[in-house]
Amino acid sequence: MSYAIIGFGKIGRALANAFARNGLEVSVATTREPASFESDAAAIGPTIIPKTLAEAVKADVIFLAVRFESHPEVAKALSNWNGKTVIDAMNTQAPLEESGGLPSSAFVAKAFTGARLVKGFNHLAAGVLDQDPAIQGGRRVVFLASDDAAAAADIGALAKNLGFAPIQLGGLSEGGWLVHARGKNWGHLIFKDLVKFD
Template sequence: MSCAIIGFGKIGRALAKAFARKGIEVSVATTRDPESFAADAAAIGPTIIPKTLAEAVKADVIFLAVRFEAHPDVAKALPTWQGKTIVDVTNAYGVSPDELVDQSSAKNVARAFTGAKLVKGFNHLGAATLDQDPAVHGGRRVVFLASDDDGAADEIGALAENLGFSPIKLGGLSEGGLLVQARGNSWGRLIFKDLVKFD
């Protein structure tokens, strides 16, 4: 299973560090030339591979770590996203709920990425927290996952565990997805909840 992170701001870099800590290769891309952020990628670790957007979207699993408003532009990179899993790490803070499909930011993203399986996840933690090693206080930092596709949620849950996190599935996008999204001037109830699970 190949992975890519689209977006290399604070959240994209924090995700890249999670992969680097475990020595797992991941492509990183923006709309810019890869050479413009190659040094930053190299500073994180040798398993962080800068690529063009066109190259990065060939991955099986794509972490969408761009501003919510930018997701339609990324979605244009492929005519169909069939066979791919999109992990929606965006937050639609400041976007009116009236502009969102079923008032769900994740459903908007799912609609843009035609044919993809979508998992809302890794977006409830601030970049500074996501940036840290998830092994804390003898437990593992929790990441919440919501999806209308159980298989995709299981796939990303297994990847989250490989990255050292403890995944908790919240159900579908219309239920669990609303708990971990921002929209308008409000945050879902689980946004910024930094929880640790002990086995």
């Protein structure tokens, strides 16, 4: 299984740090040339591989960590997203009317034709997501929502490999609203920093 993070701002770097902490390889890409963020990637660790957007979207699992308004541009990188799992780690300040009243993740899913979309890793502030998820014998929770149960299970397994405790919230029209941040409509679980003890 290959992984990529599209976007190398605060959330993208926090995700890259999670991969580096666990010795897992992940490609990172932006709309800029890889040379422009090569040294930043190297500072995180040797498993963080700078690539072009066109190269990065060849990965099996792709984290969207760009500004919300940039996701349609990323979606154009492939004509068909069949076989890909896309993790929507974005939030937006745009009003609900702009997405026809849909949760932001359901709106994003329309742009990535054929992809298995999972909403996740978006409810934590970047500074919290960046920390080691092992806390006092427990693991920091990440919430996942998807209309594809198998995709959600796969990303749950990845979250565990990254040291987090995944909690499945159901479909995008159910759990998606709980971790939805759009305009002034904040899901009940946004910015909740919870720890799970086994």
